[in-house]
Amino acid sequence: KAGVTQTPRYLIKTRGQQVTLSCSPISGHRSVSWYQQTPGQGLQFLFEYFSETQRNKGNFPGRFSGRQFSNSRSEMNVSTLELGDSALYLCASSPGEGANGELFFGEGSRLTVL
Amino acid sequence: AQKVTQAQTEISVVEKEDVTLDCVYETRDTTYYLFWYKQPPSGELVFLIRRNSFDEQNEISGRYSWNFQKSTSSFNFTITASQVVDSAVYFCALSDPMGYSTLTFGKGTMLLVSP
Numbered sequence: 001k002a003g004v005t006q007t008p009r010y011l012i013k014t015r016g017q018q019v020t021l022s023c024s025p026i027s028g029h030r031s032v033s034w035y036q037q038t039p040g041q042g043l044q045f046l047f048e049y050f051s052e053t054q055r056n057k058g059n060f061p062g063r064f065s066g067r068q069f070s071n072s073r074s075e076m077n078v079s080t081l082e083l084g085d086s087a088l089y090l091c092a093s094s095p096g097e098g099a100n101g102e103l104f105f106g107e108g109s110r111l112t113v114l
Numbered sequence: 115a116q117k118v119t120q121a122q123t124e125i126s127v128v129e130k131e132d133v134t135l136d137c138v139y140e141t142r143d144t145t146y147y148l149f150w151y152k153q154p155p156s157g158e159l160v161f162l163i164r165r166n167s168f169d170e171q172n173e174i175s176g177r178y179s180w181n182f183q184k185s186t187s188s189f190n191f192t193i194t195a196s197q198v199v200d201s202a203v204y205f206c207a208l209s210d211p212m213g214y215s216t217l218t219f220g221k222g223t224m225l226l227v228s229p
Contacts, residue, residue, distance in 0.1 A: 004158075033215040043205065043219035056216050088157060094215055102149075103215060105159040 002027065004106035006091050012112045018079040021109045025072050025093030031055075032074040033103065034066060037088040046089075049074055078111075086113045116141045118208050120220035127196050127227055135191040135223045137206030143167075147209040148182065148189045149217065154202045162204075165189065196227045 005024040013019050025032050033048035033056075045058040049068035066076040072093075078085055088110050092103035117140040127133045139148065146167045151159040163173065165182050173180050177194045193200055203222045210216035 031215050035219075042221045043217075045210070045216050045218075048215045050215075056210075058216075090157075090159065092159070092215065102161050102164055103159070103217070104161070105151075107157040110157075 004091055004093050004104055006089075006106035006109050008109060009107065010110050010112075012114060013081050014114050015081055015083060017081050018077060019081060019111060020075055020077045021089055021091075021111075023074045023076075023091030023093075023106060025074070025091075026104055029093035029095055029104070030072055031094045032068055032072060033092050033094075034074070034076050035090045035092065036060075037090060037108070038084075038086070043090070046076065081113045083113050086111060116143075116208055116210060116218045118206050118218055118220035120204075120206055120223050122223045123221070124224040124226065127225070129198060129227055129229050130195050131227075132192060132194050133196050133225065133227075135193075135204050135206075135225070137189045137191065137220060139187050139189065139206070139208045141208060149207040149209075150180065150189075150191050151205045151207060151219075152202045153205065153222070159205065162191075193225075196225075198227050198229055201225055201227045 007022045031050045034046040035043050037043045047066050048056045052068045063079045068074045088108040090105050090108045092105045094103050119138045148165045150162040152162055153159050170182050179192045181190045203224045205222045206220045207217040
């Protein structure tokens with residue numbers, strides 16, 4: 001069974017630009033959640049999508065957005081990038097019902113903002 | 115507000131030593147789940163264990179064991195006879211009342227096992 005796939009793995013952007021990250025969950029999983037990992041703040045929840053609907057959202061500004069497609073693939077977008085957005089962005093999938101936090105993570109997309 | 119504290123930032127041991135990673139949590143919920151995840155250098159977090167708040171039985175899985183004590187709000191993780199392959203960052207996490215896929219993570223403990 002293929003794992004969670006995130007693309008791109010690495011990217012470099014400049015301040016003010018926008019970026020789109022993609023996540024393909026494990027086949028059959030309907031929930032996709034996103035986390036931001038930085039040395040200072042650690043792992044922070046961004047949002048979760050289930051069956052194309054945003055189910056939860058973390059405490060991040062509106063520049064961070066996401067969506068989920070009918071095949072459960074998800075994208076997240078960050079607009080007007082700031083230096084502080086440099087981070088490892090992790091996507092996780094779960095069956096969505098009864099998983100109770102057993103998340104399957106991808107290897108992440110490492111974003112560097114210059 | 116929920117909070118998970120992993121006071122140990124980094125631990126260094128020599129192979130075959132036992133090591134315990136501490137985790138203390140805060141929550142107002144009566145029903146919750148606690149987790150441990152491992153993050154190797156490749157980056158992805160690997161699920162290790164889930165424990166619900168009503169089950170205080172300790173669990174052992176091979177060289178890994180977990181001690182859940184509700185009275186002290188702790189969920190500690192012990193690796194027996196550590197190996198170099200255990201070197202990683204270990205995260206303790208707490209389920210959030212908002213949803214099943216929303217976890218509050220501790221800052222992590224980096225474990226370095228040297229030969």
